[in-house]
Amino acid sequence: MKRRHLSVLLAAAVLSLALLAASMLLYIDHVNSSLWKQSAASILELTSQGSNALDTFIQKDYDTLQVFASEMSERPSDDQVWIQSNLASFESPLKDSYFCIDLTANRVYHNGGTADLSAEAAGQLAGMKDQGVLEPYNSAQSGVRSLGVYKRFTFGDGHSGLVLKQHRLEDVTDRFALSFYNGSGFSYVVKNDGEVLIRSSNKNSNRTFKNLYDIIDLSGKNSELALTSFKEAMTDGQSGAAVFSYNKAQNLFCYVPISSVEGWYLVSIIPNSVILDQASNIINWTLLLCGLITVLILAIILIYNRSSREHRREVRQIAYYDSLTGLPNFEKFKLDGGSQVAADPGARWSVLYIDLTGFKLVNDVMGFQFGDEVLRYLASVLTREKAEADIVCRFSADNFLMLHAYKERAEVGALCQRIIRGMNGQTIGGKQDVPLSVHIGIFCLEDDPAASDISLMVDRAHMAQKSIKNGRSNQYCQYDSGMRSEMLRRSEIEAVMEKALADGEFTFYIQPKYDVDGSRVVGAEALARWIQPGGKMVSPGEFIPVFEQNQFILQLDEYIFTRVCERLRNRLEQGLPVVTISVNVSRVHVRQEDFVSTYQAIKDRCQIPDGLIELELTESIFLENLDRIGSIIRELRAAGFGCSIDDFGSGYSSLNALKGMPVNVIKLDREFLLNEGDTGKGAVIVRSIIQMAKKLDIETVAEGVETPEQLAFLKDAGCDMIQGFIFSRPLPEPDFARLLEEDA
16 A cells, blocks of 8 residues: 555656656747747847948948039039049048049049049949949059949039049958857848858958858758748848858848848848857856745745744834824724724714814924924823723824723713813923813714714714814814714805805995994994805805815905905095994914015005004914014004904913003903803903003903993993994995994
């Protein structure tokens, strides 16, 4: 039984070796054939290049002789002195010679003098074409074997002439003869009837045969059909290659016509064995290289197997983790988060979308290195506050995600509050009390169970985050179904805003400011309005936040400001009464480097007197670089603008900062009036702000005043101006104009 098993193994081994040997033989034969074809194509290409080089050489001679002939054709044939002089000017330092032949007088001019042309030679030359190449001949002057290129012309007196440039055949051979495979193969210039005109001067080349077809015919091994095809190709001016037996061996014949001389060919003859030896060398080196590569691959596999665990860990780190914070990236979050949600569908899942507010400003003002420190700090806060099973990732530049499972919904809000507290007043990158804040959007899966895909959960959390307005209050928000409608509405607004501005759909209403008695109009505020075709009005609370986020507010602010200035100029020119108009300026606009110069240019163009335009800046602007904001306000005041702080007391301002700001008006936050009746603290704050403003020589305006009780309180507190529905709603500009005229 064992013997039979051994026999089967031996038979299998022998068969495997036989298949391997057969495969190798087939491979070697295929490689031999491929390499031979490549070598033949390469030799044919080199022969073609040699033919082109010889063509170029002859064509240059034609061009030179054309110049020579053109000059000769302007002179008579007997002007020997001029002809000799012209011949001398064409002589080159090479051993080439120039001749001018008068075919009518049978006279030859050359640099050494003149000579008579024999009648036989004259007859031969007279029957030649307009230009061409003479077959190799022995020079009558030097006796050296030469090659001549000629061109015919007519002398000025009508004599037929010919100019000839003569090269030593040895020079032409040395310059253009090709040698292949270390002198084993050579090229020859032959006529299409096989006559050899120029042969290689190499000592190894065949110098005995006179006709190419003779050496092919000498061997009885050559196919008559192949030889006939070869001759026809040569006669027809074709290029190609053929294999013939010559000198007891197979030889490759590559032939290419010389296009500048009719009937001439450049033929390269290379022993086939040399080409095959070259192929064999390549195969041997290839096999050796394959062996070395195989050994190298085996070594690499061994090394790879030893280090694969570490390598896989590094690849995993690169593919699934953020290099700056060390947190998982979004791909890892989707994989792990999706698996967790799918594995426990009964759990109460939530996704938090955390956005670091004002991060671009942090990078611009504090530098990118500090920005990186902020991101790493936020990552550490999220890692510290998350539960053990929670997943945190860095989603994009300054956005992070957290997948959190909760038991009670209040836990999610508490988690957000801990994250917000963790970002307040911290020392980061060596800087103390850095004012950082985050906006957090929350999506709880129980609010929309159909959105169980982790990407959909992230989208809805993002919608909740985007719904948070600028400011510190309400720093986290939970998703509800209305947010999707809001996002769609935002897209609708953005799709038509450019056209609406171009079509003049934006205008401004004016809300008067009265003295506390309500007896006269002492100022007004211009408010942007969007009235669509058909009279439908889009609420400012709907489009202003969108424009601030996409920065279209820059165009709208300038448009409203320009229209207000133009209207003031119109009333001034008509001698009509005017009051100071305040115009809102977005915080986005204040960040522009050309903000002051742009607004000043519009004011100057409309020739608005100083003090008639007041720019309202929201109090939140003062959270930013106080030195820069102070500089901007001083520039505005110097340019003749009034400056007011809107929503003063809403939580951002600093009394110390106000002391250094040259503002002339503050507008009290209407929240103080709405809440005053609840605790009475609002009344105390309002009285304090008004008294402080008076001591700083700053006027006060109370906006949003709606009830007689509010008015009475503000009058008693010493407020300077009242703005609100108790006296007037915002009015279209024509209605406000009539109000001014009635008041006057």
